[in-house]
Amino acid sequence: MTSHQAVPTLDDVAKAAGVSPATVSRSLNSPGLVSKSTLKRVKSAVDALGYTPHFGARFMSAKRTMTIGAIIPTMENAIFAKGIQAFQERLHSLGYTLLISSSSYDPEIEAEQVRALASRGADGILLIGYWREERVYEFLKQRNIPFLLAWAFAANNALPAIGFDNRASMYQLCDRVLAMGHRNVAVISGTTEGNDRASNRLKGITERLKVEGIDLASVPIIETPYDIDNGADAFERLMRLSDRPSIVMCGNDVLAVGAMQRAQEMGIKVPDDVSITGFDGIELARVVTPKLTTVRVPHSEMGRRAADELVRMVESGDVGRSQELPSEIVVEKSIASLV
Amino acid sequence: MTSHQAVPTLDDVAKAAGVSPATVSRSLNSPGLVSKSTLKRVKSAVDALGYTPHFGARFMSAKRTMTIGAIIPTMENAIFAKGIQAFQERLHSLGYTLLISSSSYDPEIEAEQVRALASRGADGILLIGYWREERVYEFLKQRNIPFLLAWAFAANNALPAIGFDNRASMYQLCDRVLAMGHRNVAVISGTTEGNDRASNRLKGITERLKVEGIDLASVPIIETPYDIDNGADAFERLMRLSDRPSIVMCGNDVLAVGAMQRAQEMGIKVPDDVSITGFDGIELARVVTPKLTTVRVPHSEMGRRAADELVRMVESGDVGRSQELPSEIVVEKSIASLV
Structure with missing residues (x-):
């Protein structure tokens, strides 16, 4: 034994x-x-x-508020909506009320919201992704508030996270893109600074292109905040290059849908003239014509598992356990096969 | 004087x-x-x-938490996202942190979330629409927590609200639909029970049709929860009627986008075979092909004004003042002119 x-x-x-x-x-x-x-x-x-039960658990149970906090980067475009809805529904069935804050992708605002949720007595807090100032993690540890990360998973990071591997998922999509004969790839990435999901998605593309022997210096990459209009503007810039890409890989569905819109306005046919891919698999990706080729992440499953794990941490006092969930490449008509 | x-x-x-x-x-x-x-x-x-300053204001300022709560019916499909984002940004500039709850359109859950936000010390609370059990309003009044309603405005209701007139807005859209020669109208409404916005939008259509002398008994009306797939299914049922409508007016953009998707799958051309309209003017409405004819509501302006007014109520102790904001009919290619 x-x-x-x-x-x-x-x-x-x-x-x-x-x-x-x-x-x-x-x-x-x-x-x-x-x-x-x-x-x-x-x-x-x-x-x-x-x-x-642990002493910690007993101590915590004494001041339990049955309130869980979650801080998401944005409410716009429903990027996080389905996952958070599932998170909330599972929390509700476990007897907890969810309070959500939206940080506008601003680390200062996120830190302020962590303090607000802590002051308001949140039993536990869900955060999106790994990257934030160390002082935020230190604050949560000092206050003895269990926290769990979601929308990301990195095997080499000890922080408890329930999510998917952004780098590997985008690497696989790029793999598929190359298998369909595309070599002239352009990228519209979300802002990578302070955003490990955006940064790892971009890394997934560049790492795969490098393996293919493609000179990265020749790959046009535009970084821009996630927004339909930004995706549209970046697409137009790429289409004005003398050496037009055969495919534009976008950091998420919002940017990709913006690119598709501008293509339509410019009279550029998708996928006949140019292919476009996204990432996330949100509703937006399936209501556009043609439907968007994307990486579908496990929104609802991630939300439910995050609720179970965070409540387990709160109620048991145990440390959090990370779980990696699979993502899925969804090939739709927005991509042409060149082989 | x-x-x-x-x-x-x-x-x-x-x-x-x-x-x-x-x-x-x-x-x-x-x-x-x-x-x-x-x-x-x-x-x-x-x-x-x-x-x-009022006694009330001084009393409240003593226990101020600089936290405002908001309870929205859903986070999905970003119906409330743009307005709440603007609400939060304005609150942030005024020094307040926003905590949001999503009730899944469930009055029991909303009541629970009101209690949770009150217990967590919210200085004021934003609620969507008028209809909820009287005990919720009584609870807020007893606790002396300022509250403000949004996404609705009814001149004859004394509760403080900053929003638009759902009935009048839909009445105007129906007016435009009739002016374009449509007489064979079908409706896909959101669930009206417990939802004054959905109920008033439906009323706007039926009241205008009645004025036109159209027999309401002959107008097919399907009620269903706001969801893309529900809109698609309802549309298919309407298209299987022996007397096909020339236009399907939907209670919001989400239902309308679902209808457009199913039309495409069924090989029914919009607007050549059937016209479709929505309500809200969210991003979804402009990324579909053809773009959706809809009622654009003043999401950002409503969010900003609600923040200003709720903070004013919290800080002054004054009663809230209602404000009606205009909505705008946006005619896009999803509607055909029959005249």
């Missing part, structure tokens, strides 16, 4: 009782909200394993 | 100082955040008029 096995965890109880860790937490902290039969199973498992 | 003029209000000070009421509040409550020259002007006006 290892020392790990010697101290039963909340997960061990969950496994033994055949319920989720969140259900074990709720059975211990809010038994009134759990069915009698479930309560009985959890209690049997607790007794059999000799489980005692 | 009337008794009204005898007691100078915060607004009188603002007018005399040539600044906004919010600036007067900030000068009184958080002078450190106001420029010296502004502070001087405000103080002169306060002295000249003999202004004293």
Whole structure:
């Protein structure tokens, strides 16, 4: 028997009782909200394993507000809407109310919102992506407020995150683009400064192009904030180059839909004259004509799992566990095959 | 001199100082955040008029958290995103942090979120539309928490609201539809129960059709929750009627975009075979082909004004003042002229 096995965890109880860790937490902290039969199973498992909740968990349960905070970079274009909606619905079913802030991609505003949510007694906080000033993480640790990251996953980062690999996902899309015969690639990237998702998506493209032996100095790359009009303007600049790209890979669906709009206005046919790809797989990508080739990220699944994990962290006092979720390449008519 | 003029209000000070009421509040409550020259002007006006803040305002200022809450029905499809983004940006410039909740159009969840925001110390709360259980309004009044409604305006309702007239706006769109020769109208409405915006938009159509002498019993009306797929399914049902409509008027852009998508899948040409209209004027309406004829509501202006007014209420203790904002009919290629 290892020392790990010697101290039963909340997960061990969950496994033994055949319920989720969140259900074990709720059975211990809010038994009134759990069915009698479930309560009985959890209690049997607790007794059999000799489980005692952490001191941290007990301490936290005393000041529980049943409120979870989430800070997203923007509410516009519904980039985060589906994931956050699923996050909220799962939180609701677990008895928690969600309070959301939107930081306008501004690190100062995000830091201020972290402080506001902490002052307002949030039991736990969901943040998007890894990159922010160390002092924000230090503040959360000092205040003993559990936090979880989403919309990103990096195997080499110890911070708890539930998301997908932005770099690898875009690398795979670029792989598909190259397999369809495209060599003259241009990129419209979201602003990479302070945004690890945008930065890693761009890296996914450039790394794959490099492997293909394409000279990166010859690849036009425009960085611009995520916005339909910005995507449109960047597309027009790319189309005015003497050496027109055969494909414009965009950092997200919002930029790509802007590019498609401007193509239509300029009389440029997609995909006959130029191919366009996006990233995210939001509603916008499927209402445009032609439908957009994109990377569909697991919005709802990510939201649900983030809710389960953050509530587990809040209720058990355990450290967060990262989970990588798969993304999916969705090939639609916005891309032409040149082979 | 009337008794009204005898007691100078915060607004009188603002007018005399040539600044906004919010600036007067900030000068009184958080002078450190106001420029010296502004502070001087405000103080002169306060002295000249003999202004004293209400007892209520002083009481509230003592427990101020500089946090404003907003509860929106959904984050999906970015229906409320642009308005709330503008609301938040203005609040930020006034020194307030916004916490948002999304109720999934569920009155029970909304009531729970009102309680959560109150417990978390929100200085004021923004709600969407008029209809909710009286106990929610009573709770807010008992707790002395200023609240403001948005996305709706009804001249005959005393509750403070900053928005547009959903009925009159849709009435005007229907007016335009009739002027373009359409008589065979079908409607896809959002769920009207518990939703005064959806209900009033539907009323705007039926009232205008009645004036035209059209038998309402002959008008197919489908009610369904706002969702692209629901709009698509409702459209298909309408197109399978033996007496096909010449136009499908939808309760919002999300339903209309769903209708346009299904039209494309069914090989039905918009607007040659059938016309489609929406309501809201969100990004979705302009990225589809053809662009959607819709009612553009003043998202950003509404958000900014709501922020100014709610902060004024919080800082002055004054009752809220309603403001009606204009909406705009936007005729695009999704509607055919039959005359």
